[in-house]
Amino acid sequence: MYILITYDVSTKDKNGAKRLRQVAKYCQNYGQRIQNSVFKCKIENYMLPSIENDLKNLMDLKKDNIKIFKLGKNIDSKIISLGKNTEYDIEDILIF
């Protein structure tokens, strides 16, 4: 299943920038950053509860907001991208 993780991490307090980096770094384990605060991830359904839990431990539940959108299995027809594209295709074969 594909999920979208979008996050608003408050950077007003000095720990905010640190939390922001940690959340972004964590999301990178599961997918790719497609916009500044938007990650597109491909996971197995059973992984969702632990991802939720991990994110709760990284964020400040009173100051930050993270949303997870379940997009289902096929997403190509569900996404329209306008302007400068900032993505690469997770499915592409990485040639070293």
Next chain:
Amino acid sequence: MYILITYDVSTKDKNGAKRLRQVAKYCQNYGQRIQNSVFKCKIENYMLPSIENDLKNLMDLKKDNIKIFKLGKNIDSKIISLGKNTEYDIEDILIF
């Protein structure tokens, strides 16, 4: 149908901030801001091409990136919100 509009508008050049405000103001016509650069909108399918077109006219296609995610009709079960909630329910009855 519900759609999600997420946008990265480059504010490095002086027109960027103006474009950012215009894109946000435009999205407000169709739904609610649920995070800093994320809008949740409820539209009719036929409206999507003109929304796409309008956004293209507001943004800088070389510098900015806007994504539209089609979430379908029922989204309550598709969204998980963690931390400080920044939403109100579009369906709620507004009492004046």
